Amino acid sequence: xxxxxxxxxxxxxxxxxxxxxxxxxxxxxxxxxxxxxxxxxxxxxxxxxxxxxxxxxxxxxxxxxxxxxxxxxxxxxxxxxxxxxxxxxxxxxxxxxxxxxxxxxxxxxxxxxxxxxxxxxxxxxxxxxxxxxxxxxxxxxxxxxxxxxxxxxxxxxxxxxxxxxxxxxxxxxxxxxxxxxxxxxxxxxxxxxxxxxxxxxxxxxxxxxxxxxxxxxxxxxxxxxxxxxxxxxxxxxxxxxxxxxxxxxxxxxx
Numbered sequence: 001x002x003x004x005x006x007x008x009x010x011x012x013x014x015x016x017x018x019x020x021x022x023x024x025x026x027x028x029x030x031x032x033x034x035x036x037x038x039x040x041x042x043x044x045x046x047x048x049x050x051x052x053x054x055x056x057x058x059x060x061x062x063x064x065x066x067x068x069x070x071x072x073x074x075x076x077x078x079x080x081x082x083x084x085x086x087x088x089x090x091x092x093x094x095x096x097x098x099x100x101x102x103x104x105x106x107x108x109x110x111x112x113x114x115x116x117x118x119x120x121x122x123x124x125x126x127x128x129x130x131x132x133x134x135x136x137x138x139x140x141x142x143x144x145x146x147x148x149x150x151x152x153x154x155x156x157x158x159x160x161x162x163x164x165x166x167x168x169x170x171x172x173x174x175x176x177x178x179x180x181x182x183x184x185x186x187x188x189x190x191x192x193x194x195x196x197x198x199x200x201x202x203x204x205x206x207x208x209x210x211x212x213x214x215x216x217x218x219x220x221x222x223x224x225x226x227x228x229x230x231x232x233x234x235x236x237x238x239x240x241x242x243x244x245x246x247x248x249x250x251x252x253x254x
Contacts, residue, residue, distance in 0.1 A: 081130030087115035092137050105141040148176040167197040171206050187213050204234035224250035
């Protein structure tokens with residue numbers, strides 16, 4: 001058992017003297033090892049300092065470059081893009097609420113009155129949030145113009161966590177796939193729309209679309225789950241009005 005020895009304590013017995021010599025030898029060995037390791041580290045640093053400083057400098061340049069890009073290039077570019085997109089947004093809104101829909105949707109895409117359209121924003125301001133949003137507008141415009149491949153092309157480029165736009169974009173891709181007779185892909189995107197939905201409007205809407213499509217594909221278990229979720233979670237929604245009929249159809253096909 002180890003015993004505590006006061007500072008300045010002198011060994012008396014031969015055994016204590018031997019222990020003291022052994023302790024001194026071990027301590028010296030440890031310090032020698034540490035000194036050797038430190039020396040090797042210092043030698044390695046000295047030998048490779050140009051590489052180390054070069055690496056640190058490169059990282060600093062990348063970080064400063066990124067911050068500079070964000071501040072002096074991307075932010076002004078984003079502001080400029082949003083200003084340029086204003087007229088195209090107006091055309092889109094007028095198309096949704098107006099009568100000359102095809103003409104206005106085309107103007108939203110290609111521009112008018114000397115102003116950029118959504119396709120120009122996507123091309124000229126790539127990498128900005130404005131260009132991302134322009135993908136959404138372009139995709140929805142093409143969907144309304146019944147150009148389904150282009151609707152899919154632009155809507156799949158749109159990335160967002162927005163609680164409304166995200167599920168609507170994915171659901172619109174599902175609608176486009178239905179129109180070009182690709183029901184499996186359509187169902188996949190309806191399910192993505194459901195997963196992205198957290199509101200009482202889009203969730204029952206895409207549950208209903210997914211359920212009906214699953215029923216047509218003889219995926220009756222899946223269809224039943226979609227319909228029953230509408231009944232239990234969204235009983236006051238428009239889609240719940242005749243949901244018992246669809247539940248009965250799905251059960252009958254099991």
